Structure formats: structure tokens, C-alpha cells
Amino acid sequence: MEAFTTHTGRAVPLRRSNVDTDQIIPAHWLKKVTRDGFEDGLFEAWRKDPQFVLNQEAHRGATVLVAGPDFGTGSSREHAVWALQNYGFKAVISSRFADIFRGNSLKNGLLTVVLPQETVERLQQLAEEDPAAEVTVDLVARKVLAPGVEADFELDENARWRLLEGLDDISLTLREESAITAYEAKRPAFKPRTVVA
Amino acid sequence: MGRTLAEKVWDDHVVRRAEGEPDLLFIDLHLLHEVTSPQAFDGLRKAGRQVRRTDLTIATEDHNTPTLDIDKPIADPVSRTQLETLRKNCAEFGVRLHPLGDVEQGVVHVVGPQLGLTQPGTTVVCGDSHTSTHGAFGALAFGIGTSQVEHVLATQTLPLAPFKTMAITVEGELPDGVTAKDLILAIIAKIGTGGGQGYVLEYRGPAIEKLSMEARMTVCNMSIEAGARAGMIAPDDTTFAYLRGRAHAPEGTDWDDAVAYWRTLRTDDDAAFDAEVVIDAAELAPFVTWGTNPGQGAPLSARVPDPASYEDASERQAAEKALEYMGLTAGQPLREIGVDTVFVGSCTNGRIEDLRAAASVLEGRSVADGVRMLVVPGSVRVALQAVEEGLDKVFTAAGAEWRHAGCSMCLGMNPDQLAPGERSASTSNRNFEGRQGKGGRTHLVSPQVAAATAVLGHLASPADLSDADVRTPAGV
Ligand code: SF4
Numbered sequence: 001m002e003a004f005t006t007h008t009g010r011a012v013p014l015r016r017s018n019v020d021t022d023q024i025i026p027a028h029w030l031k032k033v034t035r036d037g038f039e040d041g042l043f044e045a046w047r048k049d050p051q052f053v054l055n056q057e058a059h060r061g062a063t064v065l066v067a068g069p070d071f072g073t074g075s076s077r078e079h080a081v082w083a084l085q086n087y088g089f090k091a092v093i094s095s096r097f098a099d100i101f102r103g104n105s106l107k108n109g110l111l112t113v114v115l116p117q118e119t120v121e122r123l124q125q126l127a128e129e130d131p132a133a134e135v136t137v138d139l140v141a142r143k144v145l146a147p148g149v150e151a152d153f154e155l156d157e158n159a160r161w162r163l164l165e166g167l168d169d170i171s172l173t174l175r176e177e178s179a180i181t182a183y184e185a186k187r188p189a190f191k192p193r194t195v196v197a
Numbered sequence: 198m199g200r201t202l203a204e205k206v207w208d209d210h211v212v213r214r215a216e217g218e219p220d221l222l223f224i225d226l227h228l229l230h231e232v233t234s235p236q237a238f239d240g241l242r243k244a245g246r247q248v249r250r251t252d253l254t255i256a257t258e259d260h261n262t263p264t265l266d267i268d269k270p271i272a273d274p275v276s277r278t279q280l281e282t283l284r285k286n287c288a289e290f291g292v293r294l295h296p297l298g299d300v301e302q303g304v305v306h307v308v309g310p311q312l313g314l315t316q317p318g319t320t321v322v323c324g325d326s327h328t329s330t331h332g333a334f335g336a337l338a339f340g341i342g343t344s345q346v347e348h349v350l351a352t353q354t355l356p357l358a359p360f361k362t363m364a365i366t367v368e369g370e371l372p373d374g375v376t377a378k379d380l381i382l383a384i385i386a387k388i389g390t391g392g393g394q395g396y397v398l399e400y401r402g403p404a405i406e407k408l409s410m411e412a413r414m415t416v417c418n419m420s421i422e423a424g425a426r427a428g429m430i431a432p433d434d435t436t437f438a439y440l441r442g443r444a445h446a447p448e449g450t451d452w453d454d455a456v457a458y459w460r461t462l463r464t465d466d467d468a469a470f471d472a473e474v475v476i477d478a479a480e481l482a483p484f485v486t487w488g489t490n491p492g493q494g495a496p497l498s499a500r501v502p503d504p505a506s507y508e509d510a511s512e513r514q515a516a517e518k519a520l521e522y523m524g525l526t527a528g529q530p531l532r533e534i535g536v537d538t539v540f541v542g543s544c545t546n547g548r549i550e551d552l553r554a555a556a557s558v559l560e561g562r563s564v565a566d567g568v569r570m571l572v573v574p575g576s577v578r579v580a581l582q583a584v585e586e587g588l589d590k591v592f593t594a595a596g597a598e599w600r601h602a603g604c605s606m607c608l609g610m611n612p613d614q615l616a617p618g619e620r621s622a623s624t625s626n627r628n629f630e631g632r633q634g635k636g637g638r639t640h641l642v643s644p645q646v647a648a649a650t651a652v653l654g655h656l657a658s659p660a661d662l663s664d665a666d667v668r669t670p671a672g673v
Contacts, residue, residue, distance in 0.1 A: 022629040096391055176354075
């Protein structure tokens with residue numbers, strides 16, 4: 001996983017609540033067997049509308065998505081995170097994320113930042129009024145900075161450390177091999193097995 | 198201080214606990230399907246890793262599979278590649294697979310319980326959010342992303358930060374004609390699609406204890422629609438009776454040991470939940486959704502709400518967008534909404550009791566002109582049972598299509614889709630924009646409401662049907 005320390009880029013406001021992962025990447029894209037090439041599927045239905053915010057020339061190349069509450073609800077598809085990253089987003093800001101989406105994003109190095117709804121709205125307004133304004137998401141200082149906005153955000157220490165170091169979870173867990181083996185040795189005999197050994 | 202059911206199951210699976218770090222939890226059962234696994238197997242291959250516990254892993258094909266002509270090659274080359282990728286991966290890594298055409302094939306959340314693999318007090322994961330279904334057995338079961346699928350394949354564990362717990366107590370008794378689906382839709386409308394966020398929900402109380410295992414699965418299945426990570430119900434005699442004798446249920450002294458342990462899996466009287474919600478079952482009625490998220494629902498007897506009636510600005514905006522997408526106007530009675538398609542199936546309502554319920558409404562009646570009704574059993578076993586009971590004949594005699602098992606129109610990854618602007622009454626779990634096909638409009642309903650809707654051509658419950666809808670039996 002790529003490490004995330006700090007990122008500065010232009011923001012794009014997505015003024016919708018409850019953006020579910022079916023909207024982020026529709027199901028027919030899920031037939032792909034790779035982790036890349038999902039950028040054209042991102043918000044596919046909405047992008048047919050020339051007025052949709054991602055289609056506006058002024059927001060081209062933006063890398064910070066500022067979304068409404070309850071972003072990433074619904075299906076667990078990690079493809080939603082890949083699609084946002086393939087398109088070029090480095091961070092998503094919202095007042096509330098669905099749990100699975102948030103877990104998936106942090107595992108892939110897409111920073112999801114939770115800010116109070118009024119701060120989110122201020123950032124959206126800023127991006128609408130001045131699409132060239134830059135927003136900095138600083139994971140080291142746990143701050144979001146933009147003209148007229150300075151907001152602290154929380155992220156649990158462990159997730160933050162993994163992101164800052166770009167650490168891969170599996171390698172970390174495999175260091176606990178002996179603890180896993182010890183646990184396996186004491187599992188009760190009645191636990192189900194999918195195949196008979 | 199006592200512990201809740203979820204905390205007990207959690208504690209029993211901690212492999213390693215350290216200050217300031219997530220707990221490392223052991224996973225008892227890992228379910229795989231074709232959509233969320235290819236990139237995970239790829240990751241293993243790249244890192245030169247094996248599947249640690251093939252004996253705790255099982256795969257089936259469901260999301261992409263066709264429901265017609267299953268003996269012919271799959272027409273869509275991309276779907277075919279995905280299924281072939283799963284087959285290759287399972288062969289290479291030694292994972293048990295039930296492919297299309299196999300008697301144990303079906304929707305992953307129908308297959309696990311019916312094999313008896315889903316058991317009380319286990320941890321169950323799958324790269325699919327409706328893994329919450331398995332919580333009906335008192336399992337801690339939740340959906341994971343593809344990176345976590347890879348993690349479980351490689352280590353049989355997951356590092357997880359603890360969840361909060363919420364009690365949803367359903368007092369009283371469900372009135373006649375009110376089903377588990379109506380109950381969960383009403384719960385979601387009450388707490389909202391974000392209401393369960395960060396929580397494991399425990400459904401409890403007299404109305405829950407009375408539910409069959411299949412009805413409990415319907416309730417737990419849609420926990421994710423309330424934003425929760427998981428839903429659970431304490432195991433009891435209903436649970437044990439369902440499991441006994443199933444292919445992977447414990448036997449002999451193992452059975453006795455298991456039941457003795459399972460009986461300890463109840464929230465202690467002095468345990469505290471982080472949040473509590475109480476619902477009075479007696480106040481519930483058949484429930485349908487009118488909008489584009491599962492929280493936008495109302496009793497069938499209600500009218501389409503006026504967005505202006507919402508105080509919260511983002512809810513108001515969401516309602517406006519939903520009405521526009523759904524092609525509905527505020528104040529329109531829900532009962533007057535006509536549909537083109539009725540879908541009975543999915544991991545929410547594709548089990549045998551659901552098919553029986555729909556068939557009992559359709560028996561001797563006909564699907565309305567201009568309405569197409571698809572009945573898609575949740576698994577091949579469910580289909581076989583339905584055929585044995587003659588339910589398939591009831592459906593086809595009524596003019597419905599009897600299809601092969603799979604996810605089908607629940608998400609329209611296979612050819613079963615709504616056309617733009619088409620409207621469905623669907624027993625599935627998501628009414629998102631385009632979920633059942635681009636531009637398609639979905640109303641979530643119970644199997645009973647689905648069947649009555651098919652007969653009348655507009656949203657309806659069995660109580661709306663009259664004897665006049667019954668066909669005159671042939672020869673009379
Ligand atoms: S039936 Fe629907 S909700 Fe269930 S696993 Fe299949 S696609 Fe997902």
C-alpha cells in the first residue's frame with residue numbers, strides 16, 4: 001500500500017447524501033478481475049449528465065472529494081475505493097461514512113476524513129465559489145486546511161500509523177503466526193469444517 | 198458486569214490483544230463468491246502465499262450466474278471470465294467450490310446456513326455486505342472488502358476494532374399478515390440508513406423469539422441497510438432444531454458439547470448496550486419502500502410523503518431526488534403505484550418459506566396482464582424442495598417465470614434486469630438507483646406483498662385480494 005502523509009489538491013463538491021456504492025461503481029463493472037481500470041465506471045449514471053459536478057471543466061483534475069453524509073453505504077464492494085483512486089482521488093471528506101467503505105478505503109491508502117457537517121458544507125461552498133482553491137489534507141497533523149478553513153480530524157492511531165507507513169496488514173498479522181497456531185490448537189472439536197480433513 | 202451476546206462471541210475469538218491496537222480475531226468460516234475474490238487470490242499469488250485454512254473456506258457462484266439455460270455457455274464473456282477465474286482459483290488453492298449446475302450452488306448466504314456451516318457462536322465473513330444474514334444463528338457475521346478477503350485467506354484472522362452494541366427489542370406480537378420483512382423495513386425507516394453505523398444490532402424480545410430461523414435470517418440480512426456491521430439473534434431451541442441433522446452440524450457428543458456452549462450465548466441480564474431501541478410489534482403493518490434508499494419506506498396504506506415535510510435539509514433533498522428518480526408525486530397513495538415486474542428471490546427472501554408464502558397467495562390466481570413475475574429460488578436445494586412441494590407449478594400456472602437459483606434481479610449482474618423506467622416490486626434488499634438495471638425503479642416488499650402485487654398489478658397486500666381474483670378451476 002502507498003503511504004499517505006499529506007496531500008494538497010483541488011476539491012470537488014458532491015452535494016448528495018447516502019451515496020451508495022452502487023452509485024460509486026455500478027454492478028456491471030464488478031465483473032472485472034483486476035484492481036484497475038475502474039475510472040470510467042465511477043459515478044457512471046450521473047456522469048451521463050453534462051451538468052454533473054465531475055463533468056464541469058473547472059473541477060477537472062480535482063483530487064479531494066467533498067461528499068454529503070452517509071457516503072459509501074450499501075454493498076461491500078472494494079471496487080468503489082479502487083474506482084475513486086483510479087479516477088485520481090486521494091481523499092474523501094464527509095460527515096459520516098459507511099463502516100465497510102471506510103475500512104476498505106483505509107486499507108487501500110484512500111484517506112477518508114470525517115468532519116462536522118457544517119465544515120463539510122463550508123468546503124463544498126468554497127469549492128463551488130472558487131474551484132481553483134486548494135485543500136490540504138494533512139495526516140501527520142490530522143488537519144484539513146483550505147482558505148478560511150482549518151479543521152482537526154480524528155483517526156484512530158493504529159489506522160493512522162499504518163497509512164503513514166504504508167504498511168500491509170497481512171505482513172503485520174503474519175508476525176503473529178505463533179499466536180494464531182496456539183489459538184487454532186485450542187478450538188473446540190465441534191466447530192464446523194467445510195471439508196473433512 | 199455482564200456481557201452482551203456480541204461481546205461473548207467476540208471475546209471467544211481473540212487471538213491476540215494489545216493496548217492501542219485492534220484485536221486480532223479468528224475467523225471460523227469464510228464464504229467466497231466470484232465477484233469479490235479474484236483480486237484477493239491474485240494478491241496471494243503475487244506474494245507467494247497459500248490459503249491457510251481451506252477447511253474453513255467454501256465458495257459458490259451466485260452474482261453473475263444466469264437463471265435460464267444454465268447448461269449452455271454463459272453468453273456474457275466478462276461474466277464467464279469471472280466465473281472461470283473463481284474455478285481456476287479454487288482449483289489452484291484447494292478451496293471447495295459449488296459451481297453453477299451443482300446441487301449445493303446458490304446465493305452464498307442461503308448456502309452456508311442450509312449446509313449447517315453457519316453455527317451459533319462462530320465468526321463468519323464473506324466479501325459481501327449481506328453476510329449479516331448469518332447472525333440469525335447467534336454468529337458474529339459481517340461483510341468485508343477484498344483486501345480483507347485476502348487477509349482471511351492468508352491468515353484466517355482479521356484485525357478489527359471493537360463494535361458498539363445496540364439492542365433492538367421488539368415487544369408484543371406481529372399482527373396477522375405482517376412478516377419479518379415488514380418488521381425490518383419498519384426498523385430501518387425508524388433508525389435510518391445510518392442509524393446502526395458502528396453497531397452490532399441484537400434483535401431480541403418476544404416477537405423475535407417467535408420468528409422461524411428463515412424469518413430471523415430475513416431480519417438479520419437487512420441489518421446492513423440500517424448501516425450496521427452485523428445483526429444477531431441469540432440462539433435458542435428454534436436454532437438448534439434447524440441445525441440438527443444438517444450436513445455440517447456437529448454429531449454425537451460434539452452435538453451435546455456444542456449445544457451446551459450455544460446455550461451460554463445470551464446477553465447477560467446485567468449487560469449494558471451502548472444504545473437501545475424498542476419497537477411495538479402490534480403497531481406494524483405491511484411495509485413498502487417508496488424511495489431510493491431502504492430507509493425511505495412507509496406502511497402500504499400510507500401515501501408518498503411530501504419532501505417539504507422533512508425538517509432536515511439533507512433528508513428533504515434526498516426525498517426530492519428520490520421522488521424524481523422514482524417518478525412519483527407527493528401524496529399519491531402507495532397502493533395506486535402500478536408495477537411492471539415482480540421479483541421474488543435474493544438472500545433476503547429467497548428461501549423455502551418465502552416461496553411458500555408467495556405461492557400461497559398466488560394459488561389459483563393469475564399474474565395481472567402486462568406484469569412479469571420472476572421467481573428465483575435462493576439455492577438449488579430450495580428449488581428442489583419447492584418442486585417437491587409443487588410450488589413451481591403454482592407459480593407457472595399463475596403465469597410467473599420459475600428460474601434457476603442465483604442473485605438474479607437483486608442486483609442485475611446477469612441478464613435479469615429492469616429496463617430504464619421500469620418499476621418493480623422486489624423482495625430483495627436494495628432500492629438504490631439503477632440497482633436492478635439502469636433507470637429501474639424498485640419498491641422493496643415482502644414475498645406476500647410481492648405476490649398480491651403481481652395479481653393486482655399495483656402495490657397491494659394479500660388482504661386486498663378478493664375471491665373474485667381466484668381463477669375458476671378447470672372443469673368446473
Ligand atoms: S442476493 Fe442480492 S444481496 Fe444477496 S448476495 Fe446476492 S446480490 Fe447480494
